[in-house]
Amino acid sequence: MKDFRTVHARGTLVCALATTLLAAACAKHPSVPAPAPPAAPQQPETARSSAGESAGDRFFDLAHNPGAAVGTPLDPHQLTPSQLLYGIAPKRDPRVVYAPDVILMEEGDKAIKMAASDGMTWVFDASAPHVNELQEGKIVFATGRAVGRIGQITRAGGTVTVKLAPVQITEVIHQGHFLIDSNFRPQDLIVYTAPDFPSVLDLSPPPSAKPTTAWSAEDAIPHLVRTVLAPVPGAAPPSPATVANAAAAAPGALKSAPAPSIGNPQPFNLNDACKVYPLAGSDGSLGLEFDYNANGLFVKSEGRLRLGQAKVRFVLDIEDAAIKKFGMDLSGAASMTFEFTSSAAKEGFVNAHQLGELPMDLTLPIPIAGVPLALTVHTKFVLNTGFSAKTSTLSANARYTLTGELFIGWDGGPAVEPSLRPKAETDFGKTADGVSVGINSMALSFMVQPMVGIGAFGFNTGIYVGLDFGGSVVKQSSIALTACKAGYMNAKVFSGVGYQLAGPFVAVVNTVLSAFTKYRIDQSGTLIKGPEATILDESTQAPPGCASAAKT
Secondary structure (H helix, E strand, C coil): CHHHHHHHHHHHHHHHHHHECCCCCCCCCCCCCCCCCCCCCCCCCCCCCCCCHCCCCHHHHHHHHHCCCEEECCCHHCHHHHHHHHHHCCCCCCCCCCCCCEEECCHHHHHHEEEEECCEEEEEECCCCCHCCCCCCCCEECCCCCCCEEEEEEECCCCCEEEECCCHHHEEEEEEEEEEEEEHHHCCCCCEECCCCCCEEEEEECCCCEEEHHHHHHHEECCCCCCCCCCCCCCCCCCCHHHHHHCCCCCCCCCEECEEEECCCCECCCCCCCEEEEEEECCCCEEEEEEEECCEEEEEEEEEEEEEEEEEEEEEEEEECCCEEEEEEEEEEEEEEEEEEEEEECCCCEEEEEEEEECCCEEEEEECCCCCCCCEEEEEEEEEEEECCEEEEEEEEEEEEEEEEEEEEEEECCCCCCCCCCEEEECCCHCCCCCCCCCCEEEEEEEEEEEEEEHHHHHHHHEEEEEEEEEEEEEEEECCCCCEEEEEEEEEEEEEEECCCHEEEEEEECCHHHHCCCCCCCCCCEECCCCEEEEEEEEEEEEECCCCCCCC
């Protein structure tokens, strides 16, 4: 068992990586019934009986948020074509004060002619209101999705093309108090994709064993990024000059982003090796499935966060461009599940180390006081494999029921901690199965991060509360004298105000931005870091003790 202990130690390291990431939902080819009228929004109550009143009830109650403007989700089937394509335009409202350098376009959705596939470039009609005011360095607020600081502007004929850099929500809004307390339907989420936004990194060597939310740019070397970076051989990271030259050499003709969809998310290719199926449907699930197929290795995996009675509560109070109070509660979290099947058809040790920061938004508009806020669910995944022989197979699945609330809050003082409690219904380690003449390992993790805010793709900014979950399994050779398999499971809740990209992606996106603008994403990405908590950290072995360090 000496060799197995070595791989077990490797699996433990891989597991620690995998323990924190994305969640998901629905099915790979969701079958969604005909649109039904949305559930009647639940308005904040101005009074509740003290008996049974929870911390969340008090935090989001209108009585505890005097003067707050209240919003409820819109029915996406009632949006105009331009609103569906580009987002909802902002409207002036005396309850909201914007920063002086914000160009507010109250008919911004009508002024946009195209959203590009890179998620950063927008083309405007030069004759539309306020378009003549656009200039580099200003913040354009055309819609809830087309918002950011203008890093580059090109005027040609009847169009004006801008490339946007990200902004924090307090750079746009200097004064405003917003409140949401409403049911919603996951199948009403609008699915947007930007296939040329930086999305997948090959990690070599694998990142150090720590939570996804704690990664820094030094933890991984980016080898593959959509569009502006090509695969780079060897271990040397691409230089900023290489990236800038690649971006400058890109075709001049812009590609339009794929049309958004409601209730029928379509699969899309992240790269030649990875295909993603967005999951958002009538069973209350949120998440994704992905297929990885490269170099003789095939992996099919999915992660889901299933909601029972889906409900979102949100509060944000901004005064003098500073955050006074924030909170978010995604009620109804019922279970998290993840599973995979995999095979290797190549002799020798096969490795895949992939970090996917998906260029996909699952979005539901919730405008408040003229501000086109939206609930947007962002997803990530991590894949790490170790196959040691040809014609190997490995599979496993896990399901945990959840009780409690995915609720965080901050009111200028001690934060309100999340209270989710998972219970294993299906154990990852015990379900591990497969056939191989060598030792196999697999580490997977998923993240589901709901956010209420503005922006699109990696540049969303607002309040977020997310769930990272996943696990790893390692299985002894099928011809070993003693069968042994082990599983490791983890889940973590995290939160904050700002935008959140994994550390390696911040470095890559900033390199892309350097090709056309001086503006960058803050390395931390977060204005205020909210509470976080590990809610699951378990391991199982079958037979018990077979993978312990003391085993000989």
